[in-house]
Amino acid sequence: MTEIKGTGGDSGDVARPQLDEDLSEVSDFLRAVGKQIKLLRERAGLTQKEFAKQVGYTESLIGAVEQGKRTPQRELLEAAERILDAGGLLLVIADDIEQAKAKARVRHPEWFRGYAGLEGIAEELHCVSLYGVPGLLQTEDHARAVFSMRQPILPEEVIETRVAARMARQEILTKWPRAVFSWVIDESVLRRPLGGWGVHEAQLRHLLKIGSTRGMVIQVLASDRTEHAGVDGPFILITPKNRPQMAYIEVQTSSRLITDQEEVRIMNARYGTLRAQACTPQESLSLIEKILGER
Structure with missing residues (x-):
């Protein structure tokens, strides 16, 4: 297991050291x-x-x-x-x-480059997101809103560079042959209008588009579920090309890349349970449309 102190993972939205590049x-x-x-x-x-x-x-x-x-x-x-x-x-x-x-694209801060490198060559990526929209699924305006509300606040040029870097990461969603992607997202994430309703509405419509794309699966963990296998927190399962599957977790200013195969096996089983507890992919898209219609 590798621990990376003061790092950020898929979202990169918790408090971080400033970028050390010349912007x-x-x-x-x-x-x-x-x-x-x-x-x-x-x-x-x-x-x-x-x-x-x-x-x-x-x-x-x-x-x-x-x-x-x-x-x-x-x-x-x-x-x-x-x-x-x-x-x-x-x-x-x-x-x-x-x-x-x-x-x-090359301006990821040093603490993020290791994970970003693995993500760029991923053949499979499965994500549990309980607090925010996964970075790979964020619209540009949503990402900008998230970085703009950082505390302590980030300089404008840092925000723009981080937004551009996040958008560049999303190229893996269009590469061919396409990797296998799936996300389990808590319903509360879909109901929190970060950046205002206009930004949030566009974000929800983007999720509908992604969830309707072949090879990409979005499942919503509905708030009325009486069981929740993810109470220990969000995580990512990633399988880089020609390498064994790994797990990635983050909390506040620390994150860990887990390579121990027994730990990865346990988290894989946990992910399978979460998918079973969540809405089906079609039910999930219907729920997103329902939330859009409630406005």
Whole structure:
């Protein structure tokens, strides 16, 4: 069993040491992009409020983008290109931002790189999530909301880099041949609207999409269940290519990668029991739709 002190696992959402990488390149680039958008907007004679309405985003988001505190998505840049008559400038920037995100893929903090390396070559990954949406299933806005509510608070450039790194991890969901994925998620996670209802609604719809994808199974552990095999806490079972299955657990500022096969066997049995106690995959998707309809 390997213990990694002060680390983070699938979610990486508990209090952590700051990233030790130099983030100035990414943050300076985002600020430069924001200044260009602001200059084009002002040249077009639009206020932030007017511009936000035309591109279909909130005024506060536009302000954050212009200050370099938020990464502008391609959809925003494409709309701004058309409205501001930018002559192709913002379309080029969209490609540059994708390249910047690619650089962020290697910006996992040192304490997380070991697990991230295993995750990237996983042939199977099974996760029990009791407190939050698993990192691999989070939308970008949900991830940003989670990192933004960290205590102590994180600098904006650290938030953006961590969000980009988390989104990059999700590429394993689209690799082919596809690994075998399954998640057991507590119902309370689906009912906690982190980031506000708009962010949460998009997150629930994303879970519906993932749960309807061949080779990916989401099961909800309903709150009315009278038995719960996961009361000892969340965990991940991961099988890297050409390596035996391992287990991963985390709590507060500590996490452990468990390689002892007897311990892994026990956690595997526990996972099987949890899946039996949870709703079926189809029942789980129906429950998510029900929660969406309750709003």
